Amino acid sequence: MEIIVSEIPPEGLVIDCSRDETWFQRQATEETLSRFAVEGIGFHCAIERAGRQVSISGNMEIRCRASCARCLEPFSMVIRNGFFYAMSPAMGRLGFEREQELREDELEIGLYDNDRIDMEPIFTEQVFLQIPIRTVCHEGCRGLCPVCGANLNRTDCGHESTAKIDSPFAVLKHYRVSRKRS
Numbered sequence: 318m319e320i321i322v323s324e325i326p327p328e329g330l331v332i333d334c335s336r337d338e339t340w341f342q343r344q345a346t347e348e349t350l351s352r353f354a355v356e357g358i359g360f361h362c363a364i365e366r367a368g369r370q371v372s373i374s375g376n377m378e379i380r381c382r383a384s385c386a387r388c389l390e391p392f393s394m395v396i397r398n399g400f401f402y403a404m405s406p407a408m409g410r411l412g413f414e415r416e417q418e419l420r421e422d423e424l425e426i427g428l429y430d431n432d433r434i435d436m437e438p439i440f441t442e443q444v445f446l447q448i449p450i451r452t453v454c455h456e457g458c459r460g461l462c463p464v465c466g467a468n469l470n471r472t473d474c475g476h477e478s479t480a481k482i483d484s485p486f487a488v489l490k491h492y493r494v495s496r497k498r499s
């Protein structure tokens with residue numbers, strides 16, 4: 318998708334668009350695809366122009382299925398994020414007043430050529446910035462039993478207490494007690 322800068326009306330432009338699973342798969346690494354299955358991505362962008370300076374203020378929603386890093390179960394999640402880009406013409410950059418008003422971590426600065434802004438690199442950058450390295454199905458996920466591999470969210474296999482006794486602190490406690498007695 319391309320925006321023609323000189324054609325942005327004084328009241329600005331609003332873009333609503335979506336990208337599908339295929340779009341995501343074409344760009345994702347195998348490692349990401351092994352953890353993530355995207356169901357759909359939606360973008361909502363408000364584009365404004367002041368002279369040749371363009372601001373893009375957007376919101377994104379990624380609906381996906383991920384596998385939990387602890388219990389390995391698949392689960393659904395929605396990732397939402399906002400972004401802001403200040404775009405200047407590559408030739409004769411004039412500066413952008415709003416840069417000073419925004420916190421640095423909220424602002425991306427870009428350049429455009431030939432009166433056109435390609436939205437695709439922005440969409441790609443925002444999606445892949447938001448894919449987490451590690452996901453858990455919920456904060457309290459108890460994961461898998463290290464002994465038998467049972468999903469501890471669903472069953473209590475009884476191995477958990479054994480694992481606690483085997484900890485180094487338990488061994489130390491036992492050693493002190495036996496030393497006193499001898």
Ligand SMILES: [Zn+2]
Nearest residue numbers: 385388454458
């Ligand atoms: Zn889990």
Ligand SMILES: [Zn+2]
Nearest residue numbers: 462465474476
């Ligand atoms: Zn177990």
